[in-house]
Amino acid sequence: NAGVTQTPKFQVLKTGQSMTLQCAQDMNHNSMYWYRQDPGMGLRLIYYSASEGTTDKGEVPNGYNVSRLNKREFSLRLESAAPSQTSVYFCASREVLRTEAFFGQGTRLTVV
């Protein structure tokens, strides 16, 4: 049981480049989330998807787009990367309203 899988694990981008972070879960969860983690800032919610076919903005959505491709997959796209987007990105998934979230191992992104 792989749980939540994120790819890639590491990435270096130049300012202005685009890329897509991939996330897939094999637990048949309905809800999925993207967070970024920065020192002293904790985890900040970028976007979330309550269920397949829906997405909503979180606390820091600017500069990002998401796609809930199907129930398993939830991707995060940076159209024009900026140094301020250097961070560790985590994907998570949950089943129904009351249960805990399961996290991937993270993607460490550096924008130079």
Place this chain on the structure above:
Amino acid sequence: AQSVAQPEDQVNVAEGNPLTVKCTYSVSGNPYLFWYVQYPNRGLQFLLKYITGDNLVKGSYGFEAEFNKSQTSFHLKKPSALVSDSALYFCAVLRSNDYKLSFGAGTTVTVRA
């Protein structure tokens, strides 16, 4: 607006002493509350949760937390800390009227031998 506050950036305790990590929340309605732990270069691991019922909840690795509705708090506790408990701890809240899961800024716990 910040839904979850962890007032201490760092907590330092000696091994064998009690450990407390504080968390307060500010959401309307009935919150669902969670604690997670993160070890260096790892993802987050679930420790425990409060959904309803008994205000004292027990979780993994000997941790427990007490929900206090009047003080809007959900402090994490461990009676006797271990060096291996040194990590980054996050409190999280889920609003009962939607699916938005929000985290606090985290508290770094250091347990010295």
